[in-house]
Amino acid sequence: MLRNIPKTDDQRILVGMDTLDDAAVIRIDQDRGLIQTLDFFTPVVDNPYMFGQIAAANALSDIYAMGGDPFCAMNIIGFPSCLELWVLEDILRGGADKVMEAETLLVGGHSIETPEPIFGMSVTGFVHPERIMANAGARVGDVLLLTKPLGTGIMATAAKGGMLSEAEIQAASEQMAKLNRGAAKAMIAAGAHGCTDITGFGLLGHAREMAAASSVSLHFDVQKIPVIPSAQEYAAMGLVPAGAYRNQNFVAAHVNRAAAIDESMIDLLYDPQTSGGLLIALAPENLGIFEREMVAMGEEVPLVIGHVGSCPAGTIYIS
Amino acid sequence: MDVVTVRVDAKGLACPEPVIRTKRALDEIQDGTVLTLVDNEVARNNVVKLAKSKGYTASFEKADEGYAVLIEKGMAEPHEEMLIDTHDLVVLITSSQLGQGDDKLGALLMKNFLFALSETSPLPQKILFLNSAVKLTSQGSDSLRSIEKMVDQGVSIESCGICLEYFHLKDALAVGSITNMYDVVDSLNHAKRVLTI
Numbered sequence: 329m330l331r332n333i334p335k336t337d338d339q340r341i342l343v344g345m346d347t348l349d350d351a352a353v354i355r356i357d358q359d360r361g362l363i364q365t366l367d368f369f370t371p372v373v374d375n376p377y378m379f380g381q382i383a384a385a386n387a388l389s390d391i392y393a394m395g396g397d398p399f400c401a402m403n404i405i406g407f408p409s410c411l412e413l414w415v416l417e418d419i420l421r422g423g424a425d426k427v428m429e430a431e432t433l434l435v436g437g438h439s440i441e442t443p444e445p446i447f448g449m450s451v452t453g454f455v456h457p458e459r460i461m462a463n464a465g466a467r468v469g470d471v472l473l474l475t476k477p478l479g480t481g482i483m484a485t486a487a488k489g490g491m492l493s494e495a496e497i498q499a500a501s502e503q504m505a506k507l508n509r510g511a512a513k514a515m516i517a518a519g520a521h522g523c524t525d526i527t528g529f530g531l532l533g534h535a536r537e538m539a540a541a542s543s544v545s546l547h548f549d550v551q552k553i554p555v556i557p558s559a560q561e562y563a564a565m566g567l568v569p570a571g572a573y574r575n576q577n578f579v580a581a582h583v584n585r586a587a588a589i590d591e592s593m594i595d596l597l598y599d600p601q602t603s604g605g606l607l608i609a610l611a612p613e614n615l616g617i618f619e620r621e622m623v624a625m626g627e628e629v630p631l632v633i634g635h636v637g638s639c640p641a642g643t644i645y646i647s
Numbered sequence: 648m649d650v651v652t653v654r655v656d657a658k659g660l661a662c663p664e665p666v667i668r669t670k671r672a673l674d675e676i677q678d679g680t681v682l683t684l685v686d687n688e689v690a691r692n693n694v695v696k697l698a699k700s701k702g703y704t705a706s707f708e709k710a711d712e713g714y715a716v717l718i719e720k721g722m723a724e725p726h727e728e729m730l731i732d733t734h735d736l737v738v739l740i741t742s743s744q745l746g747q748g749d750d751k752l753g754a755l756l757m758k759n760f761l762f763a764l765s766e767t768s769p770l771p772q773k774i775l776f777l778n779s780a781v782k783l784t785s786q787g788s789d790s791l792r793s794i795e796k797m798v799d800q801g802v803s804i805e806s807c808g809i810c811l812e813y814f815h816l817k818d819a820l821a822v823g824s825i826t827n828m829y830d831v832v833d834s835l836n837h838a839k840r841v842l843t844i
Contacts, residue, residue: 489663564700566666566693573689580825581808581817587833591696 342457343394351390351453353460362459365390368404368448372484372602373501374446376415380422381505383447386603391453392512393525393606395461398453401427403437406446418445425551430507434634461515465522465542466609472546472634473512473618475627476605478523478596479559480489480504481569486562500556504603510625515608518618522635526604530575532597534607535540535644542609545643548597548634550589550646563599564592571600597646609636652679657694658686658713664696665690669718677722686713687787694718698710709799735839736771738764739831745844750795757783758790760844765793773803775831776823781810785819792823807831813814 330345342361346474351365365393367387371379384401391398403423405421407416427434483500486492492500508525515523522542524534531553539546584593610618619629637645653672662696669683685691691707691714698705698718707716744753745760763784764771774797776784783790784806798804804823811825813818835841 486661489667491667564672564696566696566700567663568689568693568696570662570687570689573692576826580827581812584806584827584829587829 335370340566343362343460343462343463343488347616351394351396352456353394353396353457355457359456360397361392361396361455361460361528363394363453363455364394364450365453366448366450368403368406369480369602370444372480372504373487373497374487375501376418376478376565377422378505380424380444380447381426382417382603384430384455384511385505385507386574387449387451388432389527389603389606390428390527391451392508394453394455395459395512395516395520396453396455398430398432398451400433400435400447402435403439403462404446404448404450405439406438406442406444407439408442408443408445411445415445417447419541419561421632423447423449426505426507432507442472448585450595454476461512461520461523462541462633463522463524463538465520466538466544466546466558467521467611468636468642469612470521470636470639471550471615471632472548472636473610473630474526474531474554474605474633475508475608475630476503476506476526477554477556478526478601478604479556479563480602480604481571481599482559482563482567482596483556483571488556489567491562491565491567493615496558502578503556506603506607510627511606511608511622514618514621514625514627515610517621518610518614520587520608520610520614520618522609524607526601526607528599528600529579530572530584530598530600531604531607532644532646533575533579533600536579536642538607538609539582539644540642542636545637545639545641545645546634547637547645548647550593550597553597554630554633559594559599560590560596563595566589568595569600572598576598579644582642582644583644589646605630651682652676655681655682655683657690658684660690662689663693666693669694669697669716673698673703673718674722676720679719681718681720683716683718684710685716686715688714691716706801709802719792736769737834737838737841738771738774739777739835739841739843740774740783741844742775743779743782748799757844758793761790761793765796770797770800770802771842773805773834774825775834776804776806776810778807778810779814781806781814781816781820784822785811785816786817786821788821791821800820805830805834 745756805826
């Protein structure tokens, strides 16, 4: 459907609609590219404040995934007339607190009445035009890292079914509300080649985008991929969101997997993530720098989950 | 079908209600069967997963406006196969035509073969479509009716993803799911009998 949007050849567009990247980047002068992105969705958790935090972290994530710094943001709000206003106040407070944590300016927003709550943000950031962390940057021989565990879609489904304890809900919410800021700083310091954040298309959907854009193959080791505790158990029970099946239908033709992998693990790899982590492609000799920087940021050091190969372009291998 | 202990009508319910209600029904009975009605494939797949995770037998067939998933609890030994009829035959189809010598005749023979296959009993467990055979599972194929009839009775239909891409049919797959070479080899290795066409 995006085919029908008229294309432009404006040379200032450094990253546009063609490479399916996380955000758009437009050159505004020699040293600065403007990053523009927006994201919004319906509630993924019951707590309005946490919903605001998660939606804000999710919107900011696209800036970090491009290797940039967020600069300012505006709220995108939809709210039903039948809900009490304190709910909206909490959502906005959650969002505002997260924007402040990211040292970004919240400068306005727009709201309309909708049948169910919607919240998100439009975010502007900056990046040096020569240091964009694009989808298309992964190089053969790079190692792959994932900075947040998979499973938020499955956990949200399990939560809707009343299966989660308070502690499990809290843990999953905290993962989603976490900024990718520290991980982004570490990957920039380590000179990463390419990056994408893992959101609605799941690890395999976004990996496919990276593989296709970079003309490489991505190889994953299932044992090393971080997963939210008990998410695999819930997946095995059939608490798998429709989005996971959609992602699978869309991408499966490009995925080769060892037969021994459990179906519940496959579901996790296709599980649509909310405010997921960064998938980073990094030269192996820079892994030490990346790990040191992560520790310096107070972040957990992620395991290497795979590597970038050369053929065939656009394919994914899971073993 | 045997008498059903509990019937769960999950049509029109949003995810994950079909799984939750089925789980509740299963937890409440000592043994017996639960029949869950769903109106979409996602719910069908998820309810089957639930049953599998508990070690129960599950099978499904098409029903009005969707699928009926039958789960049996309290069997002496958990069954390995999830299909209504357990079979040991995997059919591997490697071309859209049957035999060599004349293309038109080959296409006609394949159509007749698939029709005859759909009418026999027992049905194969799985049919794999490779190379130009993926044309048979794509939109416009005149064998779709026969293949769908077999899907309705629990036969697994799988078409090679790379082949679909090659023939530009990735978005035209009309029946069954997409598979890859690892799964194909795995299916062939585990089959008791393989018939290659």
